[in-house]
Amino acid sequence: MTWLRPGAGPWLASFPLLAGLIGSPPRAEAQVVLPPHVLLPPGMTMSRQVTLFAIHAIPGGTETDPKLKAIAPQLRRLMPNHGFQLVNVQSSPLRVNQSITCKVSDQLGVKADLVSALGPDGKVQFRFALVDTPHGMPLATTIISTPPNQLFFCDKVLDDGTKVLIGIGAR
């Protein structure tokens, strides 16, 4: 189950005292998705459409999830001789310091924080972590700088010898 924190505008407006105390909700800020190297007008915050997904890759498998048929050749170039099953995909506009998470299994999750929406080199920077969900322990944490529209891939061998292919990218 995926959820977004609900937009607070109408809800908060019904509590003027509360609204006065805590100010306008973040959703009320101007938000725009822009390509790199574009100067933002004052008062606007830049966001990136971030996509995070997990695909179960089965060595020696030949079957591909119908949802992935369209990109089966591309996936086979990345991981030859594997079958592919979609596990989870999430995509959302993120601003700096916002996060996106993707559940892989009861034991494994992925989390990515947007560190920088536009670096001086025009790249997007993430803090990417594979997480042992039951214990809340990060298994691998990396800082990734990637050009927009370019995926970063990670795979993890599961206990049964199969793999999970994780990709993250932003535009």
Add this chain to the structure above:
Amino acid sequence: MRRCEAIRSELSAPTGAVGATELAGHLSACPSCASWADEVRSLDALWNNTRLEASEADDDPEGWDAAWAKIAPAAEAVRRERDDQRARSRSIWLCVGIAQAAALMLAFGLWWRSGREEIAVADQQPAAEAPPALTIDLTEGELWFLHVGKDGMRVETTLVDEDDLDLVAADFQILNHMEGLAP
């Protein structure tokens, strides 16, 4: 000890058995008896100030009115003092309540404005605050694969040359397709 008892007994109900000089000498030498004597003197003074005169203590209503006129101001003072204490107590609890409500609202506001909008999966609270083990900087047209196994992490990179633009296209197609699949 016995001497102290005799002195106190004499002070409570004078019999003349202990002379005034001896009493004074003992009180000046014995702090315990001196303190006791002070308390007794205070009680005596209180009694003398509040006791009813014989004319007031009979059944004459006017006598009781006069007696009550003596007591009433003191009783009223005590009542006012208690009311003030209750009001102070109510004020303190009201302040505490307002402070707690303000703290709750502040905490809620901070949470709301924290800017860490989570897109979460139910029952999942990943902790990604550990220091990063690796920093990866992709250049355009470069394919990175981070392999995570039980024995650690291994990085594989492929710099796609100009003749192999299919891989770059594949990357882009996967991103487009997966974005379209997202709920």
